[in-house]
Amino acid sequence: xxxxxxxxxxxxxxxxxxxxxxxxxxxxxxxxxxxxxxxxxxxxxxxxxxxxxxxxxxxxxxxxxxxxxxxxxxxxxxxxxxxxxxxxxxxxxxxxxxxxxxxxxxxxxxxxxxxxxxxxxxxxxxxxxxxxxxxxxxxxxxxxxxxxxxxxxxxxxxxxxxxxxxxxxxxxxxx
Amino acid sequence: xxxxxxxxxxxxxxxxxxxxxxxxxxxxxxxxxxxxxxxxxxxxxxxxxxxxxxxxxxxxxxxxxxxxxxxxxxxxxxxxxxxxxxxxxxxxxxxxxxxxxxxxxxxxxxxxxxxxxxxxxxxxxxxxxxxxxxxxxxxxxxxxxxxxxxxxxxxxxxxxxxxxxxxxxxxxxxxxxxxxxxxxxxxxxxxxxxxxxxxxxxxxxxxxxxxxxxxxxxxxxxxxxxxxxxxxxxxxxxxxxxxxxxxxxxxxxxxxxxxxxxxxxxxxxxxxxxxxxxxxxxxxxxxxxxxxxxxxxxxxxxxxxxxxxxxxxxxxxxxxxxxxxxxxxxxxxxxxxxxxxxxxxxxxxxxxxxxxxxxxxxxxxxxxxxxxxxxxxxxxxxxxxxxxxxxxxxxxxxxxxxxxxxxxxxxxxxxxxxxxxxxxxxxxxxxxxxxxxxxxxxxxxxxxxxxxxxxxxxxxxxxxxxxxxxxxxxxxxxxxxxxxxxxxxxxxxxxxxxxxxxxxxxxxxxxxxxxxxxxxxxxxxxxxxxxxxxxxxxxxxxxxxxxxxxxxxxxxxxxxxxxxxxxxxxxxxxxxxxxxxxxxxxxxxxxxxxxxxxxxxxxxxxxxxxxxxxxxxxxxxxxxxxxxxxxxxxxxxxxxxxxxxxxxxxxxxxxxxxxxxxxxxxxxxxxxxxxxxxxxxxxxxxxxxxxxxxxxxxxxxxxxxxxxxxxxxxxxxxxxx
Numbered sequence: 001x002x003x004x005x006x007x008x009x010x011x012x013x014x015x016x017x018x019x020x021x022x023x024x025x026x027x028x029x030x031x032x033x034x035x036x037x038x039x040x041x042x043x044x045x046x047x048x049x050x051x052x053x054x055x056x057x058x059x060x061x062x063x064x065x066x067x068x069x070x071x072x073x074x075x076x077x078x079x080x081x082x083x084x085x086x087x088x089x090x091x092x093x094x095x096x097x098x099x100x101x102x103x104x105x106x107x108x109x110x111x112x113x114x115x116x117x118x119x120x121x122x123x124x125x126x127x128x129x130x131x132x133x134x135x136x137x138x139x140x141x142x143x144x145x146x147x148x149x150x151x152x153x154x155x156x157x158x159x160x161x162x163x164x165x166x167x168x169x170x171x172x173x174x175x
Numbered sequence: 176x177x178x179x180x181x182x183x184x185x186x187x188x189x190x191x192x193x194x195x196x197x198x199x200x201x202x203x204x205x206x207x208x209x210x211x212x213x214x215x216x217x218x219x220x221x222x223x224x225x226x227x228x229x230x231x232x233x234x235x236x237x238x239x240x241x242x243x244x245x246x247x248x249x250x251x252x253x254x255x256x257x258x259x260x261x262x263x264x265x266x267x268x269x270x271x272x273x274x275x276x277x278x279x280x281x282x283x284x285x286x287x288x289x290x291x292x293x294x295x296x297x298x299x300x301x302x303x304x305x306x307x308x309x310x311x312x313x314x315x316x317x318x319x320x321x322x323x324x325x326x327x328x329x330x331x332x333x334x335x336x337x338x339x340x341x342x343x344x345x346x347x348x349x350x351x352x353x354x355x356x357x358x359x360x361x362x363x364x365x366x367x368x369x370x371x372x373x374x375x376x377x378x379x380x381x382x383x384x385x386x387x388x389x390x391x392x393x394x395x396x397x398x399x400x401x402x403x404x405x406x407x408x409x410x411x412x413x414x415x416x417x418x419x420x421x422x423x424x425x426x427x428x429x430x431x432x433x434x435x436x437x438x439x440x441x442x443x444x445x446x447x448x449x450x451x452x453x454x455x456x457x458x459x460x461x462x463x464x465x466x467x468x469x470x471x472x473x474x475x476x477x478x479x480x481x482x483x484x485x486x487x488x489x490x491x492x493x494x495x496x497x498x499x500x501x502x503x504x505x506x507x508x509x510x511x512x513x514x515x516x517x518x519x520x521x522x523x524x525x526x527x528x529x530x531x532x533x534x535x536x537x538x539x540x541x542x543x544x545x546x547x548x549x550x551x552x553x554x555x556x557x558x559x560x561x562x563x564x565x566x567x568x569x570x571x572x573x574x575x576x577x578x579x580x581x582x583x584x585x586x587x588x589x590x591x592x593x594x595x596x597x598x599x600x601x602x603x604x605x606x607x608x609x610x611x612x613x614x615x616x617x618x619x620x621x622x623x624x625x626x627x628x629x630x631x632x633x634x635x636x637x638x639x640x641x642x643x644x645x646x647x648x649x650x651x652x653x654x655x656x657x658x659x660x661x662x663x664x665x666x667x668x669x670x671x672x673x674x675x676x677x678x679x680x681x682x683x684x685x686x687x688x689x690x691x692x693x694x695x696x697x698x699x700x701x702x703x704x705x706x707x708x709x710x711x712x713x714x715x716x717x718x719x720x721x722x723x724x725x726x727x728x729x730x731x732x733x734x735x736x737x738x739x740x741x742x743x744x745x746x747x748x749x750x751x752x753x754x755x756x757x758x759x760x761x762x763x764x765x766x767x768x769x770x771x772x773x774x775x776x777x778x779x780x781x782x783x784x785x786x787x788x789x790x791x792x793x794x795x796x797x798x799x800x801x802x803x804x805x806x807x808x809x810x811x812x813x814x815x816x817x818x819x820x821x822x823x824x825x826x827x828x829x830x831x832x833x834x835x836x837x838x839x840x841x842x843x844x845x846x847x848x849x850x851x852x853x854x855x856x857x858x859x860x861x862x863x864x865x866x867x868x869x870x871x872x873x874x875x876x877x878x879x880x881x882x883x884x885x886x887x888x889x890x891x892x893x894x895x896x
Binding site for chain 2 (some may be wrong): 056057058059060061062068069070071074075076077078109111112113
């Protein structure tokens with residue numbers, strides 16, 4: 001097989017090929033995951049790694065949604081349970097429970113924090129124009145965490161703002 | 176010359192500060208009289224002047240020039256080294272530092288001080304020099320009428336080897352004006368004797384320009400140490416005489432003679448910087464300059480090795496040997512790694528022995544690697560010590576006491592961060608020793624002690640710690656005075672019985688001073704508490720010993736490094752915590768009979784004479800644990816800020832060295848926790864921050880009290896209603 005033939009097998013931009021697997025396309029890519037039955041997404045460039053749940057070391061007097069810290073190749077990484085933070089569903093730790101480790105580089109620092117979610121589902125290609133603002137009605141997820149909504153087939157996926165997710169609220173000792 | 180010089184400014188500054196330090200320590204040694212010292216001081220001043228000129232720090236150049244002239248006279252033996260001159264020179268060093276710092280930060284400096292010092296310098300230099308200066312300034316004025324210069328440029332034969340090409344100089348000159356030049360070929364040897372790398376020519380140039388002398392000199396800046404340069408203004412006959420007059424001082428026939436003996440070597444280069452021309456035989460000068468250059472470069476290397484470690488915050492100079500050993504270790508590590516992966520390719524049970532030995536080797540390599548990486552951060556403590564000779568010298572003058580400083584163990588190595596933070600506390604302790612410790616000469620003699628007091632600084636390793644001792648043979652600490660003062664301040668009860676160490680601990684109370692009168696050196700009672708706090712924040716401690724009439728001794732114990740600490744692993748519920756070993760007084764099994772409950776809720780444990788409050792960690796950190804019964808638990812007695820406290824833990828585990836990792840990077844500071852570490856099994860364990868925990872416990876107790884009193888008051892309010 002010569003190179004030209006091989007090149008023809010690579011789908012062109014925007015083309016969806018081979019059993020529903022998306023190849024690199026225009027627009028941004030998002031990693032979607034589940035909290036209870038709801039779909040959420042984060043910018044895939046922020047994803048450091050996806051790991052299975054392991055019991056972290058507790059941080060004394062931390063709020064309940066901060067599960068503790070783990071050792072990720074020598075780096076101390078705090079673990080936040082998103083289900084507890086947003087009060088969505090049950091915080092149970094099963095075999096499918098995963099931790100998405102996100103790294104966000106802001107001007108002054110780089111933070112790496114792991115988030116516990118129920119399951120990782122898909123990678124989504126989204127044109128920026130397809131992102132719609134979220135209606136400002138209630139819900140347990142604060143507005144500042146939401147970048148927008150995307151329609152994906154029958155469902156709505158909420159895009160979360162990684163920068164805001166990573167802001168750790170100061171907690172005092174005597175909580 | 177279109178090189179961007181500004182990129183070299185940081186290294187110039189760094190070298191200048193090194194030079195200043197060298198000058199300072201040289202000047203302090205000068206009293207002992209030693210030609211080599213004067214030479215090294217002179218060379219340091221000279222290179223600062225040269226560098227400052229290159230980078231256009233004119234005020235530094237001007238000032239340093241005066242200093243250099245004075246040093247030059249001392250060097251030639253035309254001036255006796257007197258303590259008065261040394262003082263002036265020391266002050267000048269301060270001024271130079273001020274000027275260079277001002278140049279670095281681009282800020283204003285204290286002009287009065289600099290002017291005063293330069294006036295004193297000029298006075299010391301005497302009339303002869305002043306007149307020369309005047310004529311020099313006259314030259315500057317007259318230079319305005321000058322329409323050009325005749326330049327005699329006699330390079331050394333080795334000039335080309337330094338990468339300088341006269342052609343570039345000439346084309347740079349040609350940019351200033353109309354240039355004619357004629358080459359002098361008389362030194363040119365016969366063709367068969369020519370060494371192609373030598374430069375045998377010299378030139379006479381005539382330049383008609385409006386540029387002033389300084390601009391021309393600047394062009395020759397890079398080669399001025401390797402050539403003879405003579406600048407004669409054209410059409411201004413009077414200036415020629417002025418030039419000669421300024422030359423006159425160093426050009427007596429005797430100095431020409433000594434040119435042979437390499438001593439006066441910087442002379443010629445210095446002169447060319449000053450545009451002072453001296454017409455000795457060219458050959459003679461060239462020889463001596465060549466030798467001089469050698470010497471200068473040699474001293475430079477010497478200075479560098481001696482002061483390696485001196486660096487701006489953020490950078491570190493590391494000895495090549497340390498880097499080499501690191502590279503060797505990495506090499507070994509790679510070999511071990513490839514051996515292990517080879518082994519893993521098709522592993523069979525009979526190879527298990529080789530695997531174990533391979534893993535052992537890997538362990539060894541990692542340990543060594545860790546040690547040598549840590550060593551890179553280690554600097555000899557001389558870095559912190561080298562400011563003390565000057566300090567003691569100044570203090571001796573200020574207090575009118577005679578004293579000397581003895582420094583031992585300057586090569587003891589210490590972590591850079593620790594070093595940076597220990598400097599100020601040490602200064603404080605030395606200052607105290609000089610001011611409160613050492614008595615006046617007469618008093619000392621009357622007490623049968625040598626007239627001259629001794630302060631000694633000693634650094635050495637002890638276990639995993641470094642110990643710095645500050646000793647003086649002065650009056651010692653008067654226990655009774657301290658006690659009286661403490662009672663007066665209400666720190667202790669009038670009839671309290673204290674051990675010696677408890678008495679000395681009072682010295683570290685804020686605002687405590689026993690000095691009868693406040694001097695500008697010390698005695699205000701500010702500081703000792705800061706000293707103690709600084710040392711404690713480094714994870715160290717300080718001990719005081721004193722014998723009345725014999726002297727006092729302050730021992731500062733510091734951890735070698737801040738990145739690794741010795742810890743005691745303890746278990747609380749399911750969690751493992753690490754208590755820094757340095758904070759632990761003792762660990763014990765709780766004896767039920769010694770537990771006392773007082774004032775309602777407080778649980779005290781009788782530890783010999785002390786009553787230590789018991790603090791259950793599970794309560795403090797809100798943990799679930801089975802071990803809530805005090806009598807089943809173990810007690811780890813820790814101490815911080817002079818407060819002992821008993822931490823209740825479920826179990827004691829191993830003691831081991833742990834690498835401290837910050838929680839702040841990805842999370843935030845947590846009260847009661849100073850950091851985290853990774854244990855052998857890969858899990859994370861928290862390191863307890865003992866002073867923080869004690870603080871937390873106090874706060875909690877106060878809060879509880881407040882709640883209680885609030886409750887009481889509301890009850891009374893109801894009653895009133």
